[in-house]
Amino acid sequence: MDKKLDEQTEIDTLNKFYFDCKEQIINGIEYEACIKRPGIFTIKNSNGKVIYSHEDNPFNFEFSDFNGDGYSDILMNYVSNTPGIQELLLFNIQTDKFEFVESFNSYPNSKRINKSHFYYSYHGSGCADNDWGSELYKLTETNITLLGKIEGLGCLENDINGIYIYKVNKNDEKLLKYIKREQGYWKGKYDFIAEYWTKNHKMFE
Template sequence: MRLFKYLFLILLYFSCKQHAQKTVVPAGNKTPAPVRDNILKTAEASINGDHYLIQYTSTYNMYILKNNRDTIFKETDAAADFEFKDFDMDGYKDIRLYYMTNVPGIEGFLLYEPKSKTFKNVLNFQDFPSPVKIGGTQYYYSYHRSGCADMNWTSDLFYIENYQCKKIGTINGYECENSGIKDGIYIAKASGTKQTVIRELPISTIKRYKEYKWGFIADYWQNNYKLFVTAF
């Protein structure tokens, strides 16, 4: 009986010692990124000599991994849809985030920064739904509903500076016989919360365009954005 207890203690000692050993990461190597539970969607791209992987999980988190090792960005309550796309047309793929909301076209924008080889969140980008870049310029315009079953609508002209959107122009369209507001198109220069109307057009103007108000908006901003570069 004593011999049996002695052998049992010896086995228990070596078993505990074995389980107490730590995993050693070789010097110079980085710890691999942890496995995400229940990965629902991924996207990947090679940019500037590096490989980037987006993972979206069942816990509504989004991770961006660089070279399949380092987590360089994490967002909680993240957008369920996304893609790599060179949105600012600088030759490097950015990341566009597409949110499911009651306002169509709400997006997020992670701008690729080539010097640091990472992505940076563009602040207040979600304030400019359905954004479109004006080709050959640094300017963008948006579109969103402003009430009355989309018969009142707004389009803003803006640019991105220091990872923040800055509005410099606005088009407001009214075609709902609003109380106190005459139906029409009101075009204004903008700086912060200040706006100055510089032109008014009849709402019937949009009927001249094949794509209706969206055609008018695209044509106006593409041909007149320079008027708003110096807002005030």
């Protein structure tokens, strides 16, 4: 058989079958989390028992103490048109299991504010990130409560360009502030988002 054909067959096989496992000791128990393609994402405890499975395999994952309780959680990363899409599994010390956080994938690039239960996201909203958005939310156990939004518009040359800051209460959105800006990409938005939410997050409760 042709050598190049052999090499291509091996590459195709590696691309088709993918296996990645990581181990972590949490609360005195060793856990093994694995991506299997074909297959599903699984977490096993030290007894080899599957305590969690997820049919939608992530691109990759990491153990990380997301909520700052001193115990490792799992962040699953996905390839998407929106960078920073993740799913979150929080470790429950009472059950020694991982719990799925609903709607976490709606808050890309989430960052914790200091040592609080408040977090903020960032995502582009089109037009090469000239339009963008950020959400403030509170994480209580596995429940997310949306509290505020920042919407940045800078795509088109018109009178609505600028930054809109809203307070959110369930389905009700109240505009708190408008900051006029010119059309175009604004590289200072990341610092603005971080500073605004860090300074003002408590007023959104």
